[in-house]
Amino acid sequence: MKDLLTIGDLGADGIQEIMHAADSFAEVCQRPIPKVPALRGKTIASMFFEDSTRTRTSFETAAKRLSADVMNFSASSSSVNKGESLRDTVETIEAMGVDAIIVRHKSSGAPEQISRWANASVINGGDGWHAHPTQSLLDVYTIREEGRTFDGLRIAIVGDISHSRVARSNIEAFHTLGAEVTLVAPPTLLPPHVEALGAHVSHDLDAVLANTDVLYLLRMQHERMDQALVPSLGEYHRAFGLTLDRAKQLPSSALIMHPGPMNRGIEISPEVIDDERVRVLNQVTNGVIVRMAVLYLVLGSAAADRSAS
Amino acid sequence: MSLFIHGGQILGPNGVERADVLVTGSSIVGTGLDLPVPGNARHIDASGCYVMPGLVDLHAHLREPGTEEAETIETGARGAALGGYTAIVAMPNTTPTIDSPSLVRDVLAIAEGALCEVVPAAAMTVGREGKLLTPMGELARMGVRIFTDDGRGVQDPALMRSIMEYATGLEAITGGAPVVLAQHCEIEALSAGGHMHEGEWSTRLGIGGQPSEAETLMMLRDIALARRTGAHIHFQHVSTGEGVEIIRQAKADGVKVTAEVTTHHFTLTDEACSSYDPVFKVHPPLRTAADVDAIRAGLADGTIDCIATDHAPHEPHTKEFPFDQAPPGMLGLESALALALTELDLPIERVSELMSSNPAAIAGIGDRHGNPVEAGQRANLVVVDAGSEWTIRGSAMASRSHNTPYEGRTVKGQVRFTVLDGELTVDDGVATR
Ligand SMILES: [Zn+2]
Numbered sequence: 050m051k052d053l054l055t056i057g058d059l060g061a062d063g064i065q066e067i068m069h070a071a072d073s074f075a076e077v078c079q080r081p082i083p084k085v086p087a088l089r090g091k092t093i094a095s096m097f098f099e100d101s102t103r104t105r106t107s108f109e110t111a112a113k114r115l116s117a118d119v120m121n122f123s124a125s126s127s128s129v130n131k132g133e134s135l136r137d138t139v140e141t142i143e144a145m146g147v148d149a150i151i152v153r154h155k156s157s158g159a160p161e162q163i164s165r166w167a168n169a170s171v172i173n174g175g176d177g178w179h180a181h182p183t184q185s186l187l188d189v190y191t192i193r194e195e196g197r198t199f200d201g202l203r204i205a206i207v208g209d210i211s212h213s214r215v216a217r218s219n220i221e222a223f224h225t226l227g228a229e230v231t232l233v234a235p236p237t238l239l240p241p242h243v244e245a246l247g248a249h250v251s252h253d254l255d256a257v258l259a260n261t262d263v264l265y266l267l268r269m270q271h272e273r274m275d276q277a278l279v280p281s282l283g284e285y286h287r288a289f290g291l292t293l294d295r296a297k298q299l300p301s302s303a304l305i306m307h308p309g310p311m312n313r314g315i316e317i318s319p320e321v322i323d324d325e326r327v328r329v330l331n332q333v334t335n336g337v338i339v340r341m342a343v344l345y346l347v348l349g350s351a352a353a354d355r356s357a358s
Numbered sequence: 359m360s361l362f363i364h365g366g367q368i369l370g371p372n373g374v375e376r377a378d379v380l381v382t383g384s385s386i387v388g389t390g391l392d393l394p395v396p397g398n399a400r401h402i403d404a405s406g407c408y409v410m411p412g413l414v415d416l417h418a419h420l421r422e423p424g425t426e427e428a429e430t431i432e433t434g435a436r437g438a439a440l441g442g443y444t445a446i447v448a449m450p451n452t453t454p455t456i457d458s459p460s461l462v463r464d465v466l467a468i469a470e471g472a473l474c475e476v477v478p479a480a481a482m483t484v485g486r487e488g489k490l491l492t493p494m495g496e497l498a499r500m501g502v503r504i505f506t507d508d509g510r511g512v513q514d515p516a517l518m519r520s521i522m523e524y525a526t527g528l529e530a531i532t533g534g535a536p537v538v539l540a541q542h543c544e545i546e547a548l549s550a551g552g553h554m555h556e557g558e559w560s561t562r563l564g565i566g567g568q569p570s571e572a573e574t575l576m577m578l579r580d581i582a583l584a585r586r587t588g589a590h591i592h593f594q595h596v597s598t599g600e601g602v603e604i605i606r607q608a609k610a611d612g613v614k615v616t617a618e619v620t621t622h623h624f625t626l627t628d629e630a631c632s633s634y635d636p637v638f639k640v641h642p643p644l645r646t647a648a649d650v651d652a653i654r655a656g657l658a659d660g661t662i663d664c665i666a667t668d669h670a671p672h673e674p675h676t677k678e679f680p681f682d683q684a685p686p687g688m689l690g691l692e693s694a695l696a697l698a699l700t701e702l703d704l705p706i707e708r709v710s711e712l713m714s715s716n717p718a719a720i721a722g723i724g725d726r727h728g729n730p731v732e733a734g735q736r737a738n739l740v741v742v743d744a745g746s747e748w749t750i751r752g753s754a755m756a757s758r759s760h761n762t763p764y765e766g767r768t769v770k771g772q773v774r775f776t777v778l779d780g781e782l783t784v785d786d787g788v789a790t791r
Contacts (some may be wrong), residue, residue, distance in 0.1 A: 134676070134678040135678055135679050136675070136678035137675070137678070154680065157565050157634070158565070158634025158726045159634075159680045161633070161634050162681075164632055166678075176566070177564050178566075179565075217562075217564055240560075240561035241556050241557070241561060242558040242560075243561065245558035245559075245561070246561065254510050
């Protein structure tokens with residue numbers, strides 16, 4: 050595996066390989082000094098063209114626990130705003146000598162474009178509305194950690210599907226593993242040709258709850274109201290938020306997940322945040338573990354490819 | 359100087375026939391077999407080729423003035439000649455916008471000596487800002503026949519109505535010759551934030567979509583206004599199947615409407631964007647296979663009048679930005695004829711109508727372009743070997759830019775010779791200047 054751009058690059062076997070590697074790094078993370086020399090001497094460039102402290106920190110923690118060197122690049126400190134093309138920027142960074150590039154970009158497809166220009170491995174840290182494969186992998190890990198099997202697992206993804214890279218990658222990952230996915234949103238927050246994503250669709254969260262094993266809430270952006278996609282965040286909360294009443298309809302064995310950061314009182318009521326079914330902090334913990342596995346497999350196998358050729 | 363074009367099949371007044379062509383000065387002086395050939399005539403072997411009226415493109419972006427690093431009038435005209443064109447209409451969305459008589463004069467002066475006739479179109483609104491009328495009367499008086507804000511459509515319906523009404527009054531100046539209002543149909547409030555066709559692919563790729571209705575709603579509006587005002591509205595680069603049907607209806611109702619489609623809209627679909635390569639980004643966007651089928655049907659049944667290129671050169675580095683940041687547009691002049699011959703199952707006479715006589719009439723240059731190959735006509739000709747295969751390569755083009763979406767595609771139909779006003783502009787596949 051040279052690059053990780055989308056879940057589709059992995060397939061079910063690729064996902065399982067990452068899960069197994071993550072299991073061993075989970076053990077590493079339990080140690081008093083959670084660090085191994087697996088990627089000593091490797092340099093990883095973290096190129097964030099869009100701010101995301103959480104994802105960046107998670108990747109950097111993962112890289113450091115593998116003893117890799119991390120080179121930081123952020124759009125504001127670069128010449129991106131001076132009309133330099135994406136290719137120019139990437140070739141400049143690569144010329145400094147990097148083994149892998151983690152890309153976060155507000156434009157869909159930027160990591161795929163970069164992978165065509167770069168010799169280094171490219172890991173998609175989230176692109177536009179398109180994909181966020183490491184988020185999906187950590188979500189899969191979190192569900193799997195609970196002993197759930199995906200075959201026939203009923204997962205409801207609730208919220209702004211249209212503008213969500215997490216939704217697109219998770220639909221792909223959950224389907225690949227055999228789960229049944231239902232998208233729950235008002236029509237304005239579903240992409241215009243939602244059937245292309247192959248999931249069930251509902252506009253009624255209450256009708257879905259009782260038959261849900263995993264309730265996955267997406268972050269709701271304030272700007273969707275300004276775009277007239279929803280009347281108000283209050284109405285959104287009343288129709289699609291996880292309220293105390295709705296939490297009661299959800300099976301006791303269900304899991305509640307969210308990619309963070311959560312908007313209290315919008316996607317979820319404050320009184321539900323401490324519900325014992327919520328797995329948000331596990332997701333954060335698992336993010337580091339899974340990203341260690343991804344970096345290790347990408348850089349390990351890329352090195353193997355290079356020495357083989 | 360004479361040219362003796364022998365051995366080919368000509369597209370004459372009675373259709374395709376085997377005939378030689380004799381050109382003297384800027385005119386065709388004879389067609390037929392056993393023509394008396396002057397001793398000093400240049401002999402051009404057209405065996406296995408069609409000898410057709412030179413092509414006319416209603417829609418080319420030559421980038422001069424303002425963005426000469428992407429294309430110039432000289433390089434654009436050279437590419438056009440290589441593509442078989444003898445006349446191209448230059449879009450006015452340059453920097454500055456071609457919206458005044460002095461700028462039209464500048465373009466005409468620069469185009470002096472170019473390898474094809476460059477016909478400037480002028481903007482409908484000052485600076486293409488969609489607010490004030492350009493001096494359309496003065497422009498018409500100096501010969502401008504096509505007005506367009508291409509790159510944008512006129513958003514304000516009241517303004518569009520006013521442009522149409524004003525244009526109908528200009529026929530007093532043009533001696534009855536039609537003044538054509540060429541509309542880039544795009545309701546910006548609907549297409550905003552879109553970078554490709556809104557459909558299954560935009561949903562999968564997570565790229566903002568431009569719905570078909572951004573095009574069709576403006577077409578419906580303009581048809582209603584044309585019905586009221588009697589103006590001649592020409593729809594540029596129709597990309598949707600619904601749009602084709604709207605035109606079919608309007609024509610049946612007697613509205614003065616004409617339409618062009620681009621080569622890329624009948625050869626490519628939105629699926630091409632799945633690589634996120636901005637070379638496939640264009641406005642209006644590549645649409646679905648169903649749209650392609652409807653456009654092809656419209657080309658066959660006469661609903662669509664012209665094939666245009668919307669030749670839009672962009673420097674290589676500008677296409678090395680993310681898809682949503684890269685500029686829209688693709689090259690067309692050097693590949694359009696071959697793609698039409700390869701991809702469309704149409705008789706050569708219909709291809710010639712679509713690429714020569716119809717656009718010539720719309721551009722108001724039918725006196726010298728787009729006429730049957732016969733004695734007395736101006737010698738604007740193309741000799742094309744319709745069966746000869748070649749592979750499209752951006753780097754091999756005369757254009758200053760290389761942004762062809764057909765890189766590596768093998769097509770058939772090679773331009774061997776192009777003749778402009780009796781002079782060779784392309785000689786055995788090579789530009790003469
Ligand atoms: Zn246009």
